[in-house]
Amino acid sequence: MDLVFPHTFVPWFRSVAPHIHAHRGKTFVVGLSGELIAAGKLESFVQDLALMQAMGIRIVLAHGFRPQLEEQLRLKGQESKFSHGMRITDAVALDCAQEAAGQLRYEIEAAFSLGLPNTPMAGASVSVISGNFVTARPVGIVDGVDFIHTGLVRKIDAMAVRRAIDTGALVMLSPFGFSHTGEAFNLSMEDVATSAAIALKADKLIFVTEVRGILQSIVQDPARAAELEARQHDPDVEIDQELALADARRLLAALPNPLQPTDTAYYLQHAVKASEGGVERVHIIPYKVDGALLMEVFTHDGVGTMIVDEKLESLREAAPDDVGGILQLIEPFEQDGTLVKRSRTEIERDIHQYTVIEHDGVIFGCAALYPFPEASTAEMAALTISPNVQGQGDGERILKRIEQRARAMGLSTLFVLTTRTMHWFIKRGFAPVDPDWLPEARKRSYKWDRRSQVLVKNLK
Structure with missing residues (x-):
């Protein structure tokens, strides 16, 4: 053998x-x-x-x-x-x-x-x-x-x-x-x-x-x-x-x-x-x-x-009325250090970058897409699933929708920054790279003291 x-x-x-x-x-x-x-x-x-x-x-x-x-x-x-x-x-x-x-x-x-x-x-x-x-x-x-x-x-x-x-x-x-x-x-x-x-x-x-x-x-x-x-x-x-x-x-x-x-x-x-x-x-x-x-x-x-069929669980792009639900969802993860803290003003400003999953009007999953077209890439940020429904595949559903949005923009890669969920992303096709890989605009805001891992997925 x-x-x-x-x-x-x-x-x-x-x-x-x-x-x-x-x-x-x-x-x-x-x-x-x-x-x-x-x-x-x-x-x-x-x-x-x-x-x-x-x-x-x-x-x-x-x-x-x-x-x-x-x-x-x-x-x-x-x-x-x-x-x-x-x-x-x-x-x-x-x-x-x-x-x-x-x-x-x-x-x-x-x-x-x-x-x-x-x-x-x-x-x-x-x-x-x-x-x-x-x-x-x-x-x-x-x-x-x-x-x-x-x-x-x-x-x-x-x-x-x-x-x-x-x-x-x-x-x-x-x-x-x-x-x-x-x-x-x-x-x-x-x-x-x-x-x-x-x-x-x-x-x-x-x-x-x-x-x-x-x-x-x-x-x-x-x-x-x-x-x-x-x-x-x-x-x-x-x-x-x-x-x-x-x-x-x-x-x-x-x-x-x-x-x-x-x-x-x-x-x-x-x-x-x-x-x-x-x-x-x-x-x-x-x-x-x-x-x-x-x-x-x-x-x-x-x-x-x-x-x-998503009639029971709606996967869609976020609207201004979703700001409160997103804040409530991500707050526990910001407090324990899993996510970088975002203010209400930031989320209101970027609301159309977000994708959410809701059930009966309650948001229990979200992620944001920030494109860097000059580098033909985009960042997926704030991927969050409520602890009540984790393990049911909703994180993968949001990831796929974010990938679809990035492809529709003509972008060739998608990257994430994470401190605790590296293996989840690797299992789904992402590969670790050095932070120097980041687009210049994103590199300037990278928090070196946080030591976030950078992972990239090819969309082509």
Whole structure:
């Protein structure tokens, strides 16, 4: 064995342990696009799902079959028909959809049955259950267009699905539903996954898709979405790692109606619906990144975009009315020397630099952002979380929002000064530097007797 291996594996394994503990017993609905299967990535994806289930996560898998259905139609000499961003499913298309779904169900079940030695599936025992869990209704006629056998989810039999996952099985939902009269309807994977996540009150809904996530540039300039979407797969173009539900709603309202899955609004509309339906976390991640599912679930930053419902805990930029709440929050930390003392006048002057978290009108977290554009950097100061809620991830949420604000200003680094929380920042990507690194304007106000550690994080 390579002697270096334990020094990298052990710290890494310990670092993911909190995520394993946090997700044990939780219910995740995973929406799998047919493109992943067409790209030959099913086996590795199934291995990752099996690992997640082995860690105690209850999984419902909804699969799509767009490319497989297209192939069946081509073999029959038929062309796909679309309107209003939905497939028109005539009798031939319905027959092709049933063939494609049956073949995929066979492939997925076979992949979960693999148990070769020296693979992640060795020793795994995953029972896959599928059935008539989905009741559908027809789309009907829209603007004079008859969608025939295209449907929408009417109901998910949540009780039956829960009973199945309670036994330790993985439930698989195909994009088909049946009406009360026994008619079959072709559904979209996204509709099935979203409806299942809402019905099950799932802890997460994860779309494994053709897109990397929501591009930061589109969030900042939705009017140019059509132009910017062409750079979806450019690794130099950054995605927005976390998007509040309120921001996601505003972005969706500013985007044109989606016509294809690669349009930003396509998955975003389902993410917003799921969030509004009570799903706390909705993720959009790329299937092209090997291990994307594991990285999104078990690492701090993940690889895609997460939409978060913040209606109970509002993360926002501060307003003048927040001055009193900020003072009350930071005062104990100023008294024990954790924070440098700030006067009410200073906070009133700088109030628009602050980001706060509030719950029912009470502020229990804050931080300030002071830019130094001449040095392409900014300082995050006064990061404070109420002792009553520490350990719940709110410090990380504020840090991410501050990073987003700094990136939006075009800055390349973010720095902090701290005397007691150095390791917290190092764990989140900051690195210590000498105080001489500080921008000249900030160096002049640096208190050498306080001996604060300077830590820097690269934002690019």
